[in-house]
Amino acid sequence: MEKKLRSQQWFGKKGKDGFIYRAWMKNQGIPADEFQGKPVIGICNTWSELTPCNAHFKELAESVKRGVIEAGGFPVEFPVMSLGETLIKPTAMLYRNLVSMDVEESIRANPIDGVVLMCGCDKTTPALVMGACSVDIPAIVVSGGAMLTGKFQGKNIGTSDIWRFSESVRSGIMSEEELNLAEAGMCRSRGHCAVMGTASSMACMVEALGLSLPGNAAIPAADASRKVLAQFSGRRIVDMVREDLKPSDILVRKAFENAIKVNAAIGGSTNFVIHLLAIAGRVGIPLNIDDFDRFSAGIPLIANLQPSGAHFMEDLYYAGGLPAVMKEMQSLLNAECITVNGRSIGQNLERAQTLNQEVIASVESPFKLDSGVAVLKGNLCPHGAIIKPSAANPRLMQHTGKAVVFENIEDYKLRIDDPELEVDPDSVLVLKNTGPKGYPGMPEVGNMGLPKKMLDLGVTDMVRISDGRMSGTGFGTVVLHVSPETAENGTIALVKNGDMIELDVVGRKLNLLVPDDELERRRIALADPVNQFKRGYARLYVEHVEQAHLGADFDFLKGNSGSEVLRDSH
Incomplete structure (x- = not known):
């Protein structure tokens, strides 16, 4: 037996209710037989x-x-x-x-x-x-x-090149005029x-x-x-x-x-x-x-x-x-x-076939062995953090360095090109307050541009860590989605300049190398999180959004409730 159409609970009705549903739709020039099943x-x-x-x-x-x-x-x-x-x-x-x-x-x-x-x-x-x-x-x-x-100076370009162009302009390799030409040819x-x-x-x-x-x-x-x-x-x-x-x-x-x-x-x-x-x-x-x-x-x-x-x-x-x-x-x-x-x-897939092996390789002879998403755990991210190995620098996949901390994106923008910034090629850049609640909305700022003084030295990648996201067009040794986030008083909130951080992608570890008793002292000193938004959608968002390791959905939207029809008002 064929299932009754859901729409017939509107258009299949007799009397006043059916009249209203159909008549007003007909003002668009819809014939009567369109409503008949x-x-x-x-x-x-x-x-x-x-x-x-x-x-x-x-x-x-x-x-x-x-x-x-x-x-x-x-x-x-x-x-x-x-x-x-x-x-x-x-x-x-x-x-x-x-x-x-x-x-x-x-x-x-x-x-x-x-x-x-x-x-x-x-x-x-x-x-x-x-x-x-x-x-x-x-x-x-x-x-x-x-x-x-996209096309620029005889080469193919795409959105990922924006990050390269940006660093080239900041380091003086590319002019603003050339950047404008690239912009014209991108999309x-x-x-x-x-x-x-x-x-x-x-x-x-x-x-x-x-x-x-x-x-x-x-x-x-x-x-x-x-x-x-x-x-x-x-x-x-x-x-x-x-x-x-x-x-x-x-x-x-x-x-x-x-x-x-x-x-x-x-x-x-x-x-x-x-x-x-x-x-x-x-x-x-x-x-x-x-x-x-x-x-x-x-x-x-x-x-x-x-x-x-x-x-x-x-x-x-x-x-x-x-x-x-x-x-x-x-x-x-x-x-x-x-x-x-x-x-x-x-x-x-019966008739599917590869037509260009330069673009699509085989499992037996791939372009890279490292792919997918590596999930990291450790005291810096008890609920998890992620990194994309295929877009990262193999040299930095096991790395320990001193933290250079930015409290938020505004702090980052203010200080990243400061000649006095205490940073070296082995430093680990840490960006706080970019998680689901902290920004709010978890922006794509995790693949931070490198400090200008590092670009001037020819440095092209550094370990970067945040509780935010990065654009799918981005790349680099970038650790993202640190959970719990800063705004939830996660461990990332406790990181200070000079702290040693250990990244071990092979071992799936991300640790803040600070003694537990010191971390506990810092945690006690933290203020309780406060929702700065007093009205509207942003308030609802901060009150109900879950952490990144759960998908950052609202806690009241889990599970579907079927397609029941709401009650009639006529």
């Missing part, structure tokens, strides 16, 4: 001119609508708050949970049987997936795609970052989880195939409604294991950790920070993409896309996991 497909669109990565979504949504109509569905497009990483202050991460609530309540409160999630820029993907999972109706993801590779087309930054890592995450059609992750935004995939996705969501194939059917424990392994193989963003943990929390899957180390272990880097490698997302598409990467590592995956097209991972 067709699956209603919501198109959740994060289009915004303030989100440049998603600025082409109006056009892309039309392709989705065509597919929905072809399959016998009734498409309805609706907006939610859009998060543009490049513009939003203080950080888009502050609003990820808010957008997830926007998505959840927009779906729950409206006559929607299935939903297409249109996301591109970094936080839009996890936010939309988190929200849809919390309602648990059929859902499929359509990513916006990466922009075409040549619609789409999100051209490298394996957070946006592309999120697109790969949803494809590895099985939430998008195969090939979704790598098609460039400017390529006509992106529209074709959107149209196919529109067709498929209608069938998913008829089959009642929901996120909870797809997002099983083994699917999360697959995503972790794939993220390791592609050199994906460290932000992947915090977002996957949050998604798992929404669907009630027991996933913890140690799982990222466990399932990354033994997975080499096989996608040669910036910032861990040399190439760009456009190159990945031409080389076979994410299906080719997953085909190379299929023996390491849970190939039986079901995906949105109703087929298993293994079935989807």
Whole structure:
């Protein structure tokens, strides 16, 4: 027996209630037969001119609508708050949970049987997936795609080069005029970052989880195939409604294991950790920070993409896309996991092949042996911290040095180029108060620029530690997500200038080499954390956000509560 459509609890009603629901929709020129048992497909669109990565979504949504109509569905497009990483202050991460609530309540409160999630820029993907999972109706993801590779002085460039350009200007190697020329050539087309930054890592995450059609992750935004995939996705969501194939059917424990392994193989963003943990929390899957180390272990880097490698997302598409990467590592995956097209991972990979071995290597002959995320534990991070070995300097993976402490990002900006700063190449830069509560929102400032006096000496990398995040386009020996954070009076709050810090990535350790009795004296002297925000969303955020090792979601949003319809008001 076919399951009754959720939307019919609105449009299938008789009398006054049904009259109101249908009549006002008809003012858009919708024929009466659209309301007679067709699956209603919501198109959740994060289009915004303030989100440049998603600025082409109006056009892309039309392709989705065509597919929905072809399959016998009734498409309805609706907006939610859009998060543009490049513009939003203080950080888009502050609003990820808010957008997830926007998505959840927009779906729950409206006559929607299935939903297409249109996301591109970094936080839009996890936010939309988190929200849809919390309602648990059929859902499929359509990513916006990466922009075409940038060009500057005859070379390919991408977002990761911003960090290199910045250091070159500060050290006098590059002029401001050259920087302006690079800026003009960086973003040549619609789409999100051209490298394996957070946006592309999120697109790969949803494809590895099985939430998008195969090939979704790598098609460039400017390529006509992106529209074709959107149209196919529109067709498929209608069938998913008829089959009642929901996120909870797809997002099983083994699917999360697959995503972790794939993220390791592609050199994906460290932000992947915090977002996957949050998604798992929404669907009630027991996933913890140690799982990222466990399932990354033994997975080499096989996608040669910036910032861990040399190439760009456009190159990945031409080389076979994410299906080719997953085909190379299929023996390491849970190939039986079901995906949105109703087929298993293994079935989807039957025809996948690598077309360029300079971009996609094999497990047997990878680009790098070190990949994935290493999870560190120790007295400096009792609940964990993370580092991305594929983007770090091998020389610094086991290192002990004196701390140079910055109390917050303003202190860092004030003193980092001070000629009197007491720092040497072996120093460890420590940035406090950039965690979920301390900033708030956990900004991408963890890959601090090096002190100018070190750049002048030719130093290109130093150990950097913070309770914040870094951009997926960033690189270096950067320890992130230290938990508990400074604002929770974690051990990082106790670090003083000159303290010795030991980093041992091989041994998975991060320790502050200060006697326990001294640390206890410092801890007693700390003031109790105070929420500086007295109203609005920021107050709610600080009061309810969990620590980084739990995914930085709100404590009251864990677990989904199904797609129950709210009470009638008519």
